[in-house]
Amino acid sequence: xxxxxxxxxxxxxxxxxxxxxxxxxxxxxxxxxxxxxxxxxxxxxxxxxxxxxxxxxxxxxxxxxxxxxxxxxxxxxxxxxxxxxxxxxxxxxxxxxxxxxxxxxxxxxxxxxxxxxxxxxxxxxxxxxxxxxxxxxxxxxxxxxxxxxxxxxxxxxxxxxxxxxxxxxxxxxxxxxxxxxxxxxxxxxxxxxxxxxxxxxxxxxxxxxxxxxxxxxxxxxxxxxxxxxxxxxxxxxxxxxxxxxxxxxxxxxxxxxxxxxxxxxxxxxxxxxxxxxxxxxxxxxxxxxxxxxxxxx
Amino acid sequence: xxxxxxxxxxxxxxxxxxxxxxxxxxxxxxxxxxxxxxxxxxxxxxxxxxxxxxxxxxxxxxxxxxxxxxxxxxxxxxxxxxxxxxxxxxxxxxxxxxxxxxxxxxxxxxxxxxxxxxxxxxxxxxxxxxxxxxxxxxxxxxxxxxxxxxxxxxxxxxxxxxxxxxxxxxxxxxxxxxxxxxxxxxxxxxxxxxxxxxxxxxxxxxxxxxxxxxxxxxxxxxxxxxxxxxxxxxxxxxxxxxxxxxxxxxxxxxxxxxxxxxxxxxxxxxxxxxxxxxxxxxxxxxxxxxxxxxxxxxxxxxxxxxxxxxxxxxxxxxxxxxxxxxxxxxxxxxxxxxxxxxxxxxxxxxxxx
Amino acid sequence: xxxxxxxxxxxxxxxxxxxxxxxxxxxxxxxxxxxxxxxxxxxxxxxxxxxxxxxxxxxxxxxxxxxxxxxxxxxxxxxxxxxxxxxxxxxxxxxxxxxxxxxxxxxxxxxxxxxxxxxxxxxxxxxxxxxxxxxxxxxxxxxxxxxxxxxxxxxxxxxxxxxxxxxxxxxxxxxxxxxxxxxxxxxxxxxxxxxxxxxxxxxxxxxxxxxxxxxxxxxxxxxxxxxxxxxxxxxxxxxxxxxxxxxxxxxxxxxxxxxxxxxxxxxxxxxxxxxxxxxxxxxxxxxxxxxxxxxxxxxxxxxxxxxxxx
Numbered sequence: 001x002x003x004x005x006x007x008x009x010x011x012x013x014x015x016x017x018x019x020x021x022x023x024x025x026x027x028x029x030x031x032x033x034x035x036x037x038x039x040x041x042x043x044x045x046x047x048x049x050x051x052x053x054x055x056x057x058x059x060x061x062x063x064x065x066x067x068x069x070x071x072x073x074x075x076x077x078x079x080x081x082x083x084x085x086x087x088x089x090x091x092x093x094x095x096x097x098x099x100x101x102x103x104x105x106x107x108x109x110x111x112x113x114x115x116x117x118x119x120x121x122x123x124x125x126x127x128x129x130x131x132x133x134x135x136x137x138x139x140x141x142x143x144x145x146x147x148x149x150x151x152x153x154x155x156x157x158x159x160x161x162x163x164x165x166x167x168x169x170x171x172x173x174x175x176x177x178x179x180x181x182x183x184x185x186x187x188x189x190x191x192x193x194x195x196x197x198x199x200x201x202x203x204x205x206x207x208x209x210x211x212x213x214x215x216x217x218x219x220x221x222x223x224x225x226x227x228x229x230x231x232x233x234x235x236x237x238x239x240x241x242x243x244x245x246x247x248x249x250x251x252x253x254x255x256x257x258x259x260x261x262x263x264x265x266x267x268x269x270x271x272x273x274x275x276x277x278x279x280x281x282x283x284x285x286x287x288x289x290x291x292x293x294x295x296x297x
Numbered sequence: 298x299x300x301x302x303x304x305x306x307x308x309x310x311x312x313x314x315x316x317x318x319x320x321x322x323x324x325x326x327x328x329x330x331x332x333x334x335x336x337x338x339x340x341x342x343x344x345x346x347x348x349x350x351x352x353x354x355x356x357x358x359x360x361x362x363x364x365x366x367x368x369x370x371x372x373x374x375x376x377x378x379x380x381x382x383x384x385x386x387x388x389x390x391x392x393x394x395x396x397x398x399x400x401x402x403x404x405x406x407x408x409x410x411x412x413x414x415x416x417x418x419x420x421x422x423x424x425x426x427x428x429x430x431x432x433x434x435x436x437x438x439x440x441x442x443x444x445x446x447x448x449x450x451x452x453x454x455x456x457x458x459x460x461x462x463x464x465x466x467x468x469x470x471x472x473x474x475x476x477x478x479x480x481x482x483x484x485x486x487x488x489x490x491x492x493x494x495x496x497x498x499x500x501x502x503x504x505x506x507x508x509x510x511x512x513x514x515x516x517x518x519x520x521x522x523x524x525x526x527x528x529x530x531x532x533x534x535x536x537x538x539x540x541x542x543x544x545x546x547x548x549x550x551x552x553x554x555x556x557x558x559x560x561x562x563x564x565x566x567x568x569x570x571x572x573x574x575x576x577x578x579x580x581x582x583x584x585x586x587x588x589x590x591x592x593x594x595x596x597x598x599x600x601x602x603x604x605x606x607x608x609x610x611x612x613x614x615x616x617x618x619x620x621x622x623x624x625x626x627x628x629x630x631x632x633x634x635x636x637x638x639x640x641x642x643x644x645x646x647x648x649x650x
Numbered sequence: 651x652x653x654x655x656x657x658x659x660x661x662x663x664x665x666x667x668x669x670x671x672x673x674x675x676x677x678x679x680x681x682x683x684x685x686x687x688x689x690x691x692x693x694x695x696x697x698x699x700x701x702x703x704x705x706x707x708x709x710x711x712x713x714x715x716x717x718x719x720x721x722x723x724x725x726x727x728x729x730x731x732x733x734x735x736x737x738x739x740x741x742x743x744x745x746x747x748x749x750x751x752x753x754x755x756x757x758x759x760x761x762x763x764x765x766x767x768x769x770x771x772x773x774x775x776x777x778x779x780x781x782x783x784x785x786x787x788x789x790x791x792x793x794x795x796x797x798x799x800x801x802x803x804x805x806x807x808x809x810x811x812x813x814x815x816x817x818x819x820x821x822x823x824x825x826x827x828x829x830x831x832x833x834x835x836x837x838x839x840x841x842x843x844x845x846x847x848x849x850x851x852x853x854x855x856x857x858x859x860x861x862x863x864x865x866x867x868x869x870x871x872x873x874x875x876x877x878x879x880x881x882x883x884x885x886x887x888x889x890x891x892x893x894x895x896x897x898x899x900x901x902x903x904x905x906x907x908x909x910x911x912x913x914x915x916x917x918x919x920x921x922x923x924x925x926x927x928x929x930x931x932x933x934x935x936x937x938x939x940x941x942x943x944x945x946x947x948x949x950x951x952x953x954x955x956x957x958x959x960x
Binding site: 374377379381407408409410411412415416418420423424425426427428429433437438440441442473475486489490492493 | 852853854855857858859860861862863864865868872873876877880950951952953
């Protein structure tokens with residue numbers, strides 16, 4: 001196959017190669033990449049900034065797709081109840097979804113993995129205490145927690161992220177704890193601990209990398225979850241403020257118009273949301289399958 | 298002793314393998330001809346079984362020996378048709394009591410499995426279902442081949458447990474597998490295999506996972522059981538020592554090929570194939586006290602990249618240029634071997650037993 | 651445990667923001683304001699309020715709703731049957747449909763039907779349930795006009811409680827919300843059952859059963875089902891809680907007058923007694939569910955039973 005067959009294939013390359021063999025996953029990945037690209041370029045490729053209220057012309061409200069607005073450009077996907085160009089709104093909404101989802105996921109990962117590894121490694125009372133809290137939290141549905149927190153903290157991006165992180169870090173913590181406990185009893189850890197290295201260093205440089213695969217699995221699930229959760233919260237009126245609508249809020253705004261036939265206000269943002277989440281899940285599925293040792297064929 | 302050209306209808310004219318135990322020209326219970334099973338792996342095609350042929354006659358115990366990876370277990374699974382993807386049987390014929398098993402319809406095969414031919418696996422903890430009681434599992438096996446009522450099934454189950462030497466069988470019926478010791482569990486698995494009175498039982502390393510003392514017990518019990526029930530046994534193992542106690546005939550496999558065959562005593566005392574000699578020499582009982590154990594140099598080649606010709610040639614002290622061509626199977630009933638430079642042939646010429 | 655939760659909930663709900671502002675309009679005279687404060691005990695220090703709260707709790711008194719001005723417990727109880735109706739149907743439906751479908755997908759994973767099932771389950775799993783609800787309304791209510799778009803149907807009194815499943819009209823109203831609730835669990839169960847079945851089919855247990863001549867149906871029913879039941883029940887039980895949580899969303903979309911809609915309304919108007927009571931009851935429910943799952947787990951897996959007794 002390759003001329004350089006003497007080169008040893010690193011595990012990462014092997015991973016990529018196997019990934020490339022599943023067509024569905026590759027397509028999903030490309031779609032995802034496209035979405036990210038569009039979201040990043042949103043300020044330059046949209047005709048309107050949907051957050052700038054002065055841009056909105058009420059006369060253009062609730063117009064069907066293809067309508068040429070009073071500003072002179074075509075609303076390819078129609079407008080919503082406040083005159084917002086849906087195409088712009090969707091792209092900006094995708095930005096928010098990605099931002100919030102990834103940030104919440106990353107922070108939850110960081111906090112949860114650290115806590116869990118610490119608990120798994122330290123053992124004794126520390127472990128018991130931390131895990132008690134984690135277990136308590138895990139028996140509570142994430143959405144309810146996020147709901148209440150969001151309601152109490154008010155609207156806005158950072159309160160939203162805080163609510164999402166609080167709802168999700170526990171999953172990371174539990175997985176990290178399980179992996180760390182298993183690793184702790186292994187020989188290489190004993191060996192590393194007997195050297196002058198501080199135990200914190202041992203944890204971060206030796207134990208944590210080996211705990212990564214299951215954590216990555218959880219991460220792929222949780223990022224998609226964050227996005228879905230954010231959308232749900234926005235839909236319910238919590239989360240992002242009305243002036244900076246995320247996809248969920250756009251959908252909510254259009255809900256009442258569904259029955260009167262102005263379906264586009266809800267449907268198009270909805271489709272965008274679905275495509276994003278499904279793409280993430282498909283890519284995540286493939287990553288999960290590849291990391292699962294028990295499915296080795 | 299030797300009646301090479303057997304005129305009975307069931308045996309193929311070009312193969313005149315002798316049963317090696319008694320005089321008599323009975324048809325073989327199991328006839329395996331040129332069986333081949335492949336596995337498609339990421340690094341290529343692995344021929345786990347590569348053209349294996351042998352017979353098993355009624356009432357005899359045949360030992361199938363080889364290292365891990367030699368294809369002995371896969372041979373056993375292939376006979377029963379238990380090969381899952383990515384493996385498949387690519388050619389050959391397996392005849393049980395005259396019926397061709399390869400390519401047989403699934404529901405027909407099912408009526409034979411457990412009833413005429415059964416199998417015991419290596420690790421009883423993974424063989425038995427941990428959430429079902431012993432009796433529940435035995436019931437399922439019995440119901441697969443008939444409709445006995447509850448009382449009948451209980452009676453049969455108790456009898457089977459008694460036969461494999463389980464004390465206090467009534468209590469054991471309601472036990473779960475994890476409540477039994479390793480030896481007990483394997484006895485239960487053996488009992489299930491014998492439950493429907495099959496004619497042939499294939500045992501895939503059934504004592505490997507057990508304590509040595511339990512091993513010995515079970516070996517003795519198997520011998521009695523086989524004799525009483527008139528059942529044939531194919532005993533698969535990597536341990537020459539245990540097999541030689543039990544089997545009257547030995548089949549030696551290497552890298553998916555059958556390289557030597559013959560009565561146990563003969564194979565052990567005058568092996569023809571260098572690999573067999575290596576196996577015998579590496580037995581701990583053969584090592585002189587205080588000396589290192591003898592090992593066969595090198596290691597088993599990967600099944601996806603076997604050397605051409607004789608698969609053993611890269612580890613063989615007697616290998617020459619001709620060994621890169623496939624060795625022909627030499628048949629000197631009751632012995633067969635596949636080697637360009639067989640050992641002990643001069644001895645055989647002198648006193649052929 | 652409950653004590654800790656009650657403390658957390660109380661502090662969270664009462665300490666954030668000023669409860670008094672919710673109930674009375676800001677341009678009321680100072681005197682009335684102070685009167686109201688005293689009447690509700692808001693002038694007492696927080697820990698005293700908590701003490702009174704606990705006291706009342708023991709007698710089952712969750713206080714009165716600020717908005718509805720009726721005892722919170724009664725309020726919740728009156729809305730509970732509606733939620734129970736759709737939740738139970740959703741859960742039972744998802745189990746009865748999901749497990750067989752998932753087992754089939756795990757048994758023949760490369761068949762077209764199995765792949766189709768898995769493809770659809772990805773949707774049910776990843777798509778947020780509010781969106782599915784919207785689509786359901788769009789397709790069935792708006793376009794096809796088959797089913798009502800919201801609200802509860804006719805009710806019939808049974809044991810002093812109003813239920814709607816006893817009338818056809820009631821059932822028709824219940825169908826869409828129940829389906830909406832069920833989809834996520836259905837997708838989850840299908841995926842779990844498939845993964846479990848696939849794993850079990852490759853074990854020695856199944857091989858041994860096949861070697862004994864047991865039929866594929868027997869194997870699936872007696873071996874696979876019993877073996878995957880353990881993780882399924884565990885996850886299923888834990889997900890019961892999230893179903894109740896998702897009822898919040900579903901009830902909002904379908905204007906279903908259940909406990910979920912109640913909490914959303916309460917949150918938006920900051921009707922704190924209701925919030926507190928809801929959260930406490932939900933926590934209690936959770937702890938009960940977790941306990942039940944633990945017991946069921948031990949019942950299903952005999953290996954655990956032995957350890958517990960020894």
